[in-house]
Amino acid sequence: MQAERMEHVSFPPLSRVAICGGTHGNELSGVYIVREMQKQQQDKVGSVSVIAVLSNPRAIDVCRRYTETDLNRCFKSALLSSPITDSAPYELRRAQELNAQLGPKGSENAVDLLVDLHNTTSNMGVTIIMDSKNHLTAHIFKYIQTNMAPVPVSGIVMDQPPSESYSLDSVSKWGFSIEVGPQPHGVLRADIFNMMKKALDLTLEWIQKFHSGCTFEGGDMEAYGWVKSVDYPRDPLNGELTAAIHPNLQDNDFKLLQPGDPLFLSFSGETVKHEGEALYPFFVNECAYYEKKIAFHLARKMTQTFPSVSVKRN
Amino acid sequence: MQAERMEHVSFPPLSRVAICGGTHGNELSGVYIVREMQKQQQDKVGSVSVIAVLSNPRAIDVCRRYTETDLNRCFKSALLSSPITDSAPYELRRAQELNAQLGPKGSENAVDLLVDLHNTTSNMGVTIIMDSKNHLTAHIFKYIQTNMAPVPVSGIVMDQPPSESYSLDSVSKWGFSIEVGPQPHGVLRADIFNMMKKALDLTLEWIQKFHSGCTFEGGDMEAYGWVKSVDYPRDPLNGELTAAIHPNLQDNDFKLLQPGDPLFLSFSGETVKHEGEALYPFFVNECAYYEKKIAFHLARKMTQTFPSVSVKRN
Numbered sequence A, B: 001m002q003a004e005r006m007e008h009v010s011f012p013p014l015s016r017v018a019i020c021g022g023t024h025g026n027e028l029s030g031v032y033i034v035r036e037m038q039k040q041q042q043d044k045v046g047s048v049s050v051i052a053v054l055s056n057p058r059a060i061d062v063c064r065r066y067t068e069t070d071l072n073r074c075f076k077s078a079l080l081s082s083p084i085t086d087s088a089p090y091e092l093r094r095a096q097e098l099n100a101q102l103g104p105k106g107s108e109n110a111v112d113l114l115v116d117l118h119n120t121t122s123n124m125g126v127t128i129i130m131d132s133k134n135h136l137t138a139h140i141f142k143y144i145q146t147n148m149a150p151v152p153v154s155g156i157v158m159d160q161p162p163s164e165s166y167s168l169d170s171v172s173k174w175g176f177s178i179e180v181g182p183q184p185h186g187v188l189r190a191d192i193f194n195m196m197k198k199a200l201d202l203t204l205e206w207i208q209k210f211h212s213g214c215t216f217e218g219g220d221m222e223a224y225g226w227v228k229s230v231d232y233p234r235d236p237l238n239g240e241l242t243a244a245i246h247p248n249l250q251d252n253d254f255k256l257l258q259p260g261d262p263l264f265l266s267f268s269g270e271t272v273k274h275e276g277e278a279l280y281p282f283f284v285n286e287c288a289y290y291e292k293k294i295a296f297h298l299a300r301k302m303t304q305t306f307p308s309v310s311v312k313r314n
Helices: A028-039 A057-062 A090-102 A135-148 A190-211 B028-039 B057-062 B090-102 B135-148 B190-211
Strands: A009-011 A016-021 A048-054 A113-119 A125-131 A153-158 A174-181 A219-230 A243-245 A262-266 A271-273 A280-282 A296-306 A309-311 B009-011 B016-021 B048-054 B113-119 B125-131 B153-158 B174-181 B219-230 B243-245 B262-266 B271-273 B280-282 B296-306 B309-311
Touching: A009 A135, A016 A028, A016 A190, A028 A048, A028 A113, A028 A190, A048 A090, A048 A190, A057 A090, A113 A190, A125 A135, A125 A190, A135 A153, A135 A174, A135 A190, A135 A219, A135 A296, A135 A309, A153 A296, A174 A190, A190 A309, A190 B243, A243 B190, B009 B135, B016 B028, B016 B190, B028 B048, B028 B113, B028 B190, B048 B090, B048 B190, B057 B090, B113 B190, B125 B135, B125 B190, B135 B153, B135 B174, B135 B190, B135 B219, B135 B296, B135 B309, B153 B296, B174 B190, B190 B309
Parallel strands: A009 A309, A016 A048, A016 A113, A113 A174, A125 A153, A153 A219, B009 B309, B016 B048, B016 B113, B113 B174, B125 B153, B153 B219
Antiparallel strands: A125 A174, A219 A296, A243 A262, A262 A271, A280 A296, B125 B174, B219 B296, B243 B262, B262 B271, B280 B296
16 A cells, blocks of 8 residues: 655754764674764764764773663653762763753754664664654665665664653654664674664765755655564573573564464473564564563564655755 | 504593583573573483582673683682682682582592583684593594584694693593584573583583493594784774774684785774784684783694593493
8 A cells, every 4th residue: 555645844954963882881883983983083074063972981991781770771851850869870870961962852952863873682784773753764764775785774663752762862853773783792893883884874975965955755664663572481480591582583583473483492492482463573682681571572564654855944 | 644543541430520601601501501400400411420510600690701800710720729818809719619619620539521611702613622632522522523513513722731721621630611602692592502502412422432331433633722812903092992803704713814814904994914824713703802802813723643542440
């Protein structure tokens, strides 16, 4: 079914762009991309003012995801305005600093676009995680996808009111995350680094074209919408895993799971199978999600329509 | 050149075997194999008394390599006999406990065989790390290699006087390590788990045959002997990496590096090439070795001759 044609929309320029790496201190592609930008003092790319930020310096120093709490869960409006006590975790203080520097969230002063750079141990290729109602990001996603083929570029859409968005990119007017994997946390791989760098370069290239007056045609995009999360089978007594992701599911992010397909292989050799609706898995066996009790997420694939866009002239 | 035929050697039975996992707390295959053995209270396998040990419980609890210092560098004789002060790292105390339980190192009371289970982020398949003069281990290695084909099984030989051996397996009379990768630390993959389990099952199977009176023919084996370690190119000012492992080297452990072959790709795009003798890389881009300033090791391939063996009857 062809989605209804949408009206053309014009947007103000994306004059101020923040590139953030090390929001999780052991996801090294973003850490090294940002460090390189800082070394080159690259504060202007064509018509765009760019600020490169290492989000969680303490976690980067110790090469861990975070020191006290996950920084990328600290950006809900209520947390950003909560008073800081002596016992507040470092990451909450850092979130408020970042909000002051790059936001404040929801205000006119916030940077126009924040691109947050992440890695995953899951085999997700390049994945853009974006707000479902963000038409500019939809265009950038399509641009990256088209220009990086045959590298797989997937889109995940999130649907939350901005005040409830907990991630760093929600501080800006138009933010999104780039996840690239598979890469072990604490390891830097040149192939993953190059894919992330390419996605970032294409983002800035798109903005140049946008600023120069191009009209980008509207259209449809396929993206994944989160349905539910699934935990590992665990021993009820001590919470320890009793099974691993099944080899048929491992490394098969974004491949449709049909009812009856294997999910887990227990240490005693039994297979746990998928039941119910056919859905798409992602973040399969992501290292950082063991403690969050998530073995993988399941999504529905959906088609989203976005309008043609161009820059709004003053 | 055919190596000279060696005399037949008979050895006492390997009556007491220790299987150790979690010597590094975030290398999960061994942690879960040992936990399963403990659950099944598997203290006897045929003619072998088996003890399954979680080596570093505190590191396992926090899913890190270690809490204060690398446990698998704490087993030199001098460290094992050093007095424990209040400021001694937990891992040194734990090493002395393990030495009391499974050793003492160099004594008649030590367990006959200690198999220490490890994972690596490097693409090393199944790798047996053993003492160059250990004929029993050479036989077990060949048995694993023959029975796991086409899974790649490589051997690395170390040449240190026992007192200078720093690893846990040196506590036993005949010890070796099984390294299996690639697997991100903190992640459990069913394929890697199954490979490690298979190598361990074959070890115990070999011992059963040995005890039952089989004579194992002598022969030659190919193994890698460490020559030197190579660090990442770093910024002399702050020690930060200025390059990643080159994509041509990444995942190519045990593939011969010729002079002129690429080693590193710098963030500004330059390639660093291998110079000098052709050598074999291993532990390429191992996560835990960044802090040890090792990007990879280089080895020479050598042929080792081992004698036929059988069990010594009382």
